[in-house]
Structures are given as C-alpha cells and as structure tokens.
Amino acid sequence: MLGLGAASAELTGPLLEALERRKDVAVELRHRLHRMPDVSGDEGPTRDAVLGALPPGVVTPVAETGALVRIGASGPAIGVRGELDGLRLTERSGVEWASERQDAMHACGHDIHLAAVVALSHAVADTPGAPPLAVVLQPREESYPSGAQDIVKSGVLLDNHVTAMVGAHVQPSLKPGVIACTPGAVNAAADEFQVTVRGCGGHAAYPHLTRDPVLALAHVVVALQQVVGRNTDPTNSAVVSVSTLSAGDAANVIPDVATARGTVRSMSEHTRTYLHRRIREVAEWVAQAHECSAEVDITSGEPVLVNEPAIVGPASEHLRHFGFRVDSDLRSFGADDFSFYPEQVPALMMFVGVDGRGAGLHHPEFAPDDAAVMDVARTLLAGYLAAADLSSLTTSASEGPR
Numbered sequence: 001m002l003g004l005g006a007a008s009a010e011l012t013g014p015l016l017e018a019l020e021r022r023k024d025v026a027v028e029l030r031h032r033l034h035r036m037p038d039v040s041g042d043e044g045p046t047r048d049a050v051l052g053a054l055p056p057g058v059v060t061p062v063a064e065t066g067a068l069v070r071i072g073a074s075g076p077a078i079g080v081r082g083e084l085d086g087l088r089l090t091e092r093s094g095v096e097w098a099s100e101r102q103d104a105m106h107a108c109g110h111d112i113h114l115a116a117v118v119a120l121s122h123a124v125a126d127t128p129g130a131p132p133l134a135v136v137l138q139p140r141e142e143s144y145p146s147g148a149q150d151i152v153k154s155g156v157l158l159d160n161h162v163t164a165m166v167g168a169h170v171q172p173s174l175k176p177g178v179i180a181c182t183p184g185a186v187n188a189a190a191d192e193f194q195v196t197v198r199g200c201g202g203h204a205a206y207p208h209l210t211r212d213p214v215l216a217l218a219h220v221v222v223a224l225q226q227v228v229g230r231n232t233d234p235t236n237s238a239v240v241s242v243s244t245l246s247a248g249d250a251a252n253v254i255p256d257v258a259t260a261r262g263t264v265r266s267m268s269e270h271t272r273t274y275l276h277r278r279i280r281e282v283a284e285w286v287a288q289a290h291e292c293s294a295e296v297d298i299t300s301g302e303p304v305l306v307n308e309p310a311i312v313g314p315a316s317e318h319l320r321h322f323g324f325r326v327d328s329d330l331r332s333f334g335a336d337d338f339s340f341y342p343e344q345v346p347a348l349m350m351f352v353g354v355d356g357r358g359a360g361l362h363h364p365e366f367a368p369d370d371a372a373v374m375d376v377a378r379t380l381l382a383g384y385l386a387a388a389d390l391s392s393l394t395t396s397a398s399e400g401p402r
Helices: 006-020 023-035 044-053 110-126 147-154 213-231 269-289 309-321 337-343 371-399
Strands: 058-062 066-071 077-083 133-138 162-171 178-180 184-187 189-198 238-247 257-266 293-302 305-307 325-327 347-353
Touching (some): 023 371, 044 110, 044 133, 058 147, 066 147, 110 133, 110 162, 110 371, 162 371, 269 293, 305 309, 305 337, 309 325, 309 347, 347 371
Parallel strands (some): 077 133, 077 162
Antiparallel strands (some): 066 133, 184 305, 189 257, 238 257
C-alpha cells in the first residue's frame, strides 16, 4: 500500500475481513429488497428494511422518505450513498427472488447498492479505529424532484460533518472485475426542454390562410440538431435530442399549436448554460421566420458529475490491491443525481462491472448475479479508505501547526 495514508495502511486488512463476514447476510438482504421494490416517493418500506439491517447509529430523517445514519465516533465522517427506489417495470428476469410486484422492479441495481452499503456499514462498526460513516439512504434517484438535491439543500451533510461522499453503481457495459474510477467529469448534466410553437390554424386545403406551427416546429427540430454540430466546441461534448412531437388531432386541420420535448446534455457547466440560451434563440428565431412564435421551457435536472481527483488516485490503488482491474477513462452521457453531492463536498462515483444476464440498465430482464453485491461493497470500501485519508489530510492542514 505504498503512498497511501495511515488510515488506509492500518485499516485495509481488518475492514476487508469484516466485510467478507457479511457476505451471506448482504446477499440475503439483496434478495429481500429485490422482491419488494418501492418506486420514487414511496420508499418508506424499503428505507425501514434497510434501517433494520444497519448496525446501531444516529438516524436523521431527510428528504421525506430518506434518512442519514451516522455510524461510529464523533468527528468528520465519510458519506456513502444507497438509492432506495425501484422503477415502474414488470420484471422478466426469471430469478427465484424476482419482484413480487407486477408494476415495479429493481432494474438499476439499487438493491445491490443498498446491500453493499449495509455490508460496509457493519464492517466499519466492527473495526476499531475505523473513521465514522454517514450512510445516506437516498430517495427519488429515478425521478424529479431529485432526492440528492433535497438532501444537499437540507444541510444534513454539513450538520453531520460529512467531508466526502462515495458512491458506486453497477454497469453492465463493463465486464465483471472491472471498476471505472475516473477523475473529473464522468456523467453529463441532463436537462429537459419543451418547445411550444404557436401559429394560426385552419383548413389544410388553404394553408396560405394559416400560420402553420407544424411546419415551423419541423424546421425548429432540424435546426436544433445543428446547435451541437456548429455552435459548440467539438472537444467539449454535448447532445441535444428531440424525443416527442405533438400537434393536432385531424388530418385535414392545421392546428394552432405544436410542441416538441427533448433532452439537452453536456459535460461542462459553461456549455450547459450556452446550450440553454442557444435552444431558446434557435426556436424563437426559426418560428418567427415562419410567422409563428415559440416559447421554450427548460427544466434543470442533474448537474455534471465531477469526481475529485484527490480521491480517485488512492481509490484506484485500493481497487487494484483488492484484485480489480481499473478503467480510468469511462465517461457517460447518462445522468445520476449523485452529481449534486460534489457541489457541497468532494465526491467519488465509481462504476462496477457486472454480468447483466444480457440485459442493460432499466431493462425488465436486468438481474446481475449475487457476486455483484460484494464487488460493490469492496468498491465502496476503496472509496471510503481513500476519502478517509483525504479527510485526515484536510483536517490536519486546516488545524495548522500545533
């Protein structure tokens, strides 16, 4: 463990051993949570099940159906997140522990994440001298309003002296045994927009007597595809996607209004701000060229998820020591509201390779095998140890000379 801090060198072995002792219990919890998923906003039963599985700690309710559980001594704590919500899907995995609900399933690995967080929590509680842990049981990762954003706004992280946040997410695009631990921006900012074009409808046989919002919107959609290709720096990635169109009810009637909805994603806040402005300008100007008007509503979603490089390096060393292969390049235009945590404290999100049984995230057949539970737990442990060293160094520096 050359080059790592004192906390890492002394605690790695005992924490790993304590973690391994929790394997069977963690897998059983994963199955129990998978059988009875709760969707965003209704996670109370899942939260209570996880609270019952955690070691004793100080519980602070937060974000309506969430909780923060502080485990260990007083002083600076390392936060780890577990997402509580499932998705509105009918499961088709065929596993023995499949969802017993017809309208919901854990198709994004949150059952695995929660079981891994519980295993890590017991390992920390069982290991003398381990830095305090703040377990963040977060609701509404899969929907708006964001549970992570509500937790950050509540101030509960600062109240509990959380100095860093660590997360891990299963990723079937990576092979089992591979962990992505990448510095800097790793997930895109993701926002939604709606363009409403207003014209003057009429009979489809007399278009010259109308101001056709459908034609205007069609040109708006085409023009929006040029925003990234011709207005943004090609070295600073972004994407604008129009995904729904709506206008009229009859084939022989030109309507008064046509609407489009879509998503805009970017890897920097500067590009994000620019794209919001440019989408408004393009929609308004193109609509005007067709003697129509356009209104653009943009709903801000998750910011760019930025990993703290000072945590990434030591965490990668731990991962290699644990036998994983580290991918330091993976970035994705997917979004995760974990990105709100780095706006308040240094943070690290890692992606854990799993066998998704041939299915991807959010697919009704997605059910990685149970080996994923301990892979995620060890990954979180690597981040916890790296963040503990960073916290120790930061605390010592802030205290100054004695």
